[in-house]
Amino acid sequence: MELVTPEIGLVFWTSVSFFILFIILAKFAWKPIMGAISERERSIEDALLKAEAAKDEMARLTNENDALLKQARAERDLILKEAKVLKDQIVADAKDNAQKEGARMIELARIEINNLKAIAMADVKNQVASLSLEIAEKVLRKQFEDSSKQDALVADLLKEVKL
């Protein structure tokens, strides 16, 4: 029974001591400690939030860069495509031109050949005519010896010669 009977003296000293302990600790220990801990927690949270924001910003920048790169790539592809088309067109045009020019030159050559042929034919005809005239002269001279025969022959020859 003695063990479970609180002694007034010890109750008194415990109350006084605990009160003093509480006041001093509350003022000089718990207040600064709790303050410092929560302050640090706040700063850590702040730093974490900032890091998160920085990460987001980074991701955003990376995305932007990716988009830019993609766009640049697309543009490059477009330009290359256009260049290819242009090139093909130029090559095709050149080919076309060359063909046309060739054809035109062949045509010109043919005309020239024809002209030259015509000239040559005319020349030949002239020579044949003069030759014929010479022959005819010689024949005429011979035929002149027989006048009747001459006339008949001339008429005959003229009839035969056809151009």
Add this chain to the structure above:
Amino acid sequence: MHFSHVLKSKKIALSLILGVFLTFCTCKTFATQAEHAPETEQPAHTEGGHEEAFNPSEVILEHIADSHSIHLWGTASIALPVILYTDKGLEVFSAANFEHGHKDFAGKHYTYRLVKDKVAIVEGTDNLLPAATVLSLNKKLIDFSITRNVVSMWMSMLIIFIIFLSVSSAYKKREGKAPKGLQSFIEPIIMFVRDDIARPNIGYKYERFMPLLLTVFFFIWVNNLIGLVPFFPGGANLTGNIAVTFVLAFITLVVVNINGNKYYWKHIFAPDVPVWLYPIMWPVELVGIISKPFALMIRLFANITAGHIIVLSLISLIFVFKAASVSLVSVPFVVFMDVLELLVAALQAFIFTLLTALFIGTAIEEHHH
């Protein structure tokens, strides 16, 4: 947190069960010794009384109880001041005057005698009254002496001040930096009290009660630990003293009821039952108010006292059997108990604080309908 993890660990749970089992075992031996004690006492007296028989229950209760002197070693001890408030006035003198209860001391108002380490008034110097009669006269005086427990409490307070004021200055010096040294040991415990005791039980208003909870937690814990030290700085059974646990529980009672909101009081005085039941409900609820801190008081007292009794009983075995070889058995058990008591020291501080937080939480809880 690391701390809560430790408490949940399976190993700890196992050792707790073992400890409880062992407690019953040792309590039994203690009980049997107490029964046999008077028998062994008788022959010693007949032999001539020069060698007092060993009475374990007396020794143990003497260690558990408060004292007017601090025993150091052998016959050396520190006499503590005796402060008495008698019906005739205040009386202050040293306990050395009693010479360990062998002599009466004639003070200004009365003659005093130490009976079972308690100061009592002696009526008539020649008349050696039996102890029971002397104690019954105690109504005339209130003992405010600086006893062993008071000294132990002040030493623990000194330790607490040294620890926490240095930690607090470390926070000021290393503002915003990671904790270091003692600071990094204390901080997780403070965080544990905050995050695992205060916040979940009290809610968002926890900050107002943090100083009280932290003070109670560290006061109980440090005193529990000091109580485990068997020699001078320790040796007292402070948290196993009903007066101390009474004060702590009373603080809880006051804090809970001062902070109780209208929902708390409505629940007590106007609960949701038919009105004719109120005369039954009121006493029940009022008993409920008292019984919660009362349980706190008894729990801490019983746990710590039981631990001390077990350790002392195991040590007493050596003297009961008067054989040093018994120490081969009892010393390992004592070591085991001491380790268990280390856990109990922290656990009881934790439970006391937790329940205080819980009671505060229920008192300030807001009901949203």
